[in-house]
Amino acid sequence: MxxxxxxxxxxxxxxxxxxxxxxxxxxxxxxxAVGWPRDHVARTMLGRDVVFGKDLVDHRLALDVVxxxxxxxxxxxxxxxxxxxxxxxxxxxxxxxxxxxxxxxxxxxxxxxxxxxxxxxxxxxxxxxxxxxxxxxxxxxxxxxxxxxxxxxxxYGMNRLTDALVIDIGAGTIDICPIYGVYPAEDEQVTLPIGGDLIDEEFEARLKQKYPDAQFSRNMIREIKERFGFVHDVNETAVAELPVGGRPQKLDVTEPLKAACRTVVKPVVDAVRQMIARFDPEFQQRMRNNIVLGGGGSQLKGLDRMIEAGLSEYGGAKVTRVTDATxxxxxxxxxxxxxxxxxxxxxxxxxxxxxxxxx
Structure with missing residues (x-):
């Protein structure tokens, strides 16, 4: 070039x-996120005034992270x-x-x-x-x-420019957008003020309730969710190694994790139902059969099936995930x-x- x-x-x-x-x-x-050294010692150790990327995790105790x-x-x-x-x-x-x-x-x-x-x-x-x-x-x-x-x-990237519904599940919001050949009007779209951050908070609270002596950070919570997160009812086990009194122990976190991940399911299904109902009946069927899940939250195991089940009484649905959520x-x-x-x-x-x- x-x-x-x-x-x-x-x-x-x-x-x-x-x-x-x-x-x-x-x-x-x-x-x-951005990290600023907490004091002159941290500034000397890091050798810079502003920190990005992987160093935010590696040196988070020395940083004011925003x-x-x-x-x-x-x-x-x-x-x-x-x-x-x-x-x-x-x-x-x-x-x-x-x-x-x-x-x-x-x-x-x-x-x-x-x-x-x-x-x-x-x-x-x-x-x-x-x-x-x-x-x-x-x-x-x-x-x-x-x-x-x-x-x-x-x-746009998937060439799904007509007869589709995209659900983008991020950390801070869940966005739902109908696609029908033109750029959708603002009042046709929905943003729910929930997402991965809410799941993390809910998981942390439930984990503390089940294992009050366990020690963990929000980063550890997020890593467990990204590794094991699921919403379905089939047999699934999530075991994480967490310190208890300073000694690492393997803890079964299956139930608190599933319950936390499920907090987003009903709001998404309800919002999709309401959105689809506003469109022409012929378009409703085509939209239900072409729902796309994107964003980091799309990787929750079983979420596609839960949304399909939630729409079964409305004529059924077909939900697919993006191939590369990142x-x-x-x-x-x-x-x-x-x-x-x-x-x-x-x-x-x-x-x-x-x-x-x-x-």
Missing amino acids: SATSPVFVGMDLGTFKTSVASSVGYRDVLQT RPFEKGALKYIDGKAAGMSDALIQKHALATRLVIEYAVNLVRRDNANASVYGVIGVPSRASVKNKRFIMDAAAGAFDSVAVVSEPFTIA YAGAVGALKLAMSMPADGWTRLKEKGTASKAAA
């Missing part, structure tokens, strides 16, 4: 992880509504900008002089204010940007970026901030 050719980037800016894919062949995934979109804050709900102070909102806004810049710099390190055009996925019902927040955070990294619904990027959104966003017409972009570098409504 010549130096004058733009680099196109698709970005799935998730609550817990951000994945990027680019037209120059680079792709990566990193935590949507997840800017925790529980959907700033990306879906207003910071004030999330109970954040002005100072905390500013800190999370800085963290958002730094994550985006770090991810884009990884992509363009061999194309430093090229313009960068990016499509960024956000929750389906993100407000204009939330989208503008993302655009402002992206102004230092992209020359032009388009902000679109996360489920739509998944559908990159499906980013790859779809990249595909959309590379076919975006000129009037679909919002210029950032010329004006310094977003100047028109997001897609």
